[in-house]
Amino acid sequence: MPDEFDLDAFLPYRLNRAAELVSLRFARRYRDRYGMTRPEWRTLALLGNNGRLTATAIGALSTMHKTKISRAVRALEERHWLRRQADVDDRRVEHLELTPAGQRAYEDIARLARDYEAELRGLFGQNALASLDKGLERVIATLSRAHEKG
Amino acid sequence: MPDEFDLDAFLPYRLNRAAELVSLRFARRYRDRYGMTRPEWRTLALLGNNGRLTATAIGALSTMHKTKISRAVRALEERHWLRRQADVDDRRVEHLELTPAGQRAYEDIARLARDYEAELRGLFGQNALASLDKGLERVIATLSRAHEKG
DNA sequence: TGGTAATGGTTGATTTTGTAACTATCAAGG
DNA sequence: CCTTGATAGTTACAAAATCAACCATTACCA
Numbered sequence: 001m002p003d004e005f006d007l008d009a010f011l012p013y014r015l016n017r018a019a020e021l022v023s024l025r026f027a028r029r030y031r032d033r034y035g036m037t038r039p040e041w042r043t044l045a046l047l048g049n050n051g052r053l054t055a056t057a058i059g060a061l062s063t064m065h066k067t068k069i070s071r072a073v074r075a076l077e078e079r080h081w082l083r084r085q086a087d088v089d090d091r092r093v094e095h096l097e098l099t100p101a102g103q104r105a106y107e108d109i110a111r112l113a114r115d116y117e118a119e120l121r122g123l124f125g126q127n128a129l130a131s132l133d134k135g136l137e138r139v140i141a142t143l144s145r146a147h148e149k150g
Numbered sequence: 151m152p153d154e155f156d157l158d159a160f161l162p163y164r165l166n167r168a169a170e171l172v173s174l175r176f177a178r179r180y181r182d183r184y185g186m187t188r189p190e191w192r193t194l195a196l197l198g199n200n201g202r203l204t205a206t207a208i209g210a211l212s213t214m215h216k217t218k219i220s221r222a223v224r225a226l227e228e229r230h231w232l233r234r235q236a237d238v239d240d241r242r243v244e245h246l247e248l249t250p251a252g253q254r255a256y257e258d259i260a261r262l263a264r265d266y267e268a269e270l271r272g273l274f275g276q277n278a279l280a281s282l283d284k285g286l287e288r289v290i291a292t293l294s295r296a297h298e299k300g
Numbered sequence: 301t302g303g304t305a306a307t308g309g310t311t312g313a314t315t316t317t318g319t320a321a322c323t324a325t326c327a328a329g330g
Numbered sequence: 331c332c333t334t335g336a337t338a339g340t341t342a343c344a345a346a347a348t349c350a351a352c353c354a355t356t357a358c359c360a
Binding site: 004005006007008009010011012013014015016017018019020021022023025026027042045046048049061062063110111113114116117120123124128129131132133135136137138139140142143144146 | 273278
Binding site for chain 2: 307308309310311
């Protein structure tokens with residue numbers, strides 16, 4: 001059987017292409033507006049969503065590598081959008097949270113994100129999007145467990 | 151409305167996480183076996199699938215940037231997995247195709263890919279996978295058209 | 301024709317990422 | 331206590347991706 005493989009239908013390939021296409025369009029917007037990278041935007045959003053978090057918690061939520069997070073945190077800190085607080089009991093741990101300025105930036109970008117979502121709903125329809133979303137959620141839930149182990 | 155935005159449900163974010171999780175697992179396998187990068191594997195696969203292609207055609211099929219393709223082509227050429235042929239009519243154009251060794255490598259990795267697909271089917275079920283796939287195809291078709299324009 | 305724009309592809313410089321090793325702190329067991 | 335091992339987070343170095351500028355060639359059109 002020389003050729004029973006179709007790259008174009010290969011799930012990793014498709015997922016990557018779709019992800020690139022969808023998020024590139026959005027990345028351009030917050031990049032143009034704030035000069036922010038994706039890890040920075042993600043970190044900002046996670047903190048805006050969840051309040052205080054440690055770097056490790058951000059990693060668990062987002063599957064971003066430690067080093068990405070570390071650098072994103074520093075960058076946000078330098079903009080005065082985020083501040084660190086040492087944990088009282090465990091001095092290895094730092095709690096991270098947005099400053100008021102960071103909160104404002106978050107809300108501003110969150111608005112861009114909502115607009116973009118509406119745009120996508122317009123393009124694909126509510127239902128198509130919802131079923132896609134369900135599939136993705138399943139993939140993430142299953143594999144992120146496996147990922148933690150290696 | 152201070153906080154009507156949920157990053158975790160945001161499509162670009164979800165797509166990226168799913169794509170990363172799914173393709174990282176697979177990337178490790180061909181990387182360990184051949185020391186190949188993703189653009190190289192993609193280029194190999196596209197040529198194995200479609201036969202002769204130009205670099206531009208590869209770009210159109212895969213949404214990879216020119217420079218990635220250029221470097222992947224050179225790397226494959228250095229392994230003697232690929233050869234170039236000048237176009238007769240248009241001297242800017244190069245046609246690319248796999249050598250027999252490249253063809254064998256392709257078939258070998260294609261087998262890894264099929265195994266991986268089977269693994270995913272086992273994890274998620276044929277149906278869930280098919281419906282996810284349908285959604286992704288739709289996204290790709292719609293946005294890659296928009297992408298070409300800018 | 302000849303000049304300007306567009307296309308195919310490459311290269312070099314810069315930025316981002318990933319990998320590994322490192323510091324500092326805490327946990328557990330003897 | 332003291333050693334061994336785990337955990338939180340940073341950093342140095344290598345690999346990869348992006349960006350911009352660049353040839354060479356071809357297409358368009360006044």
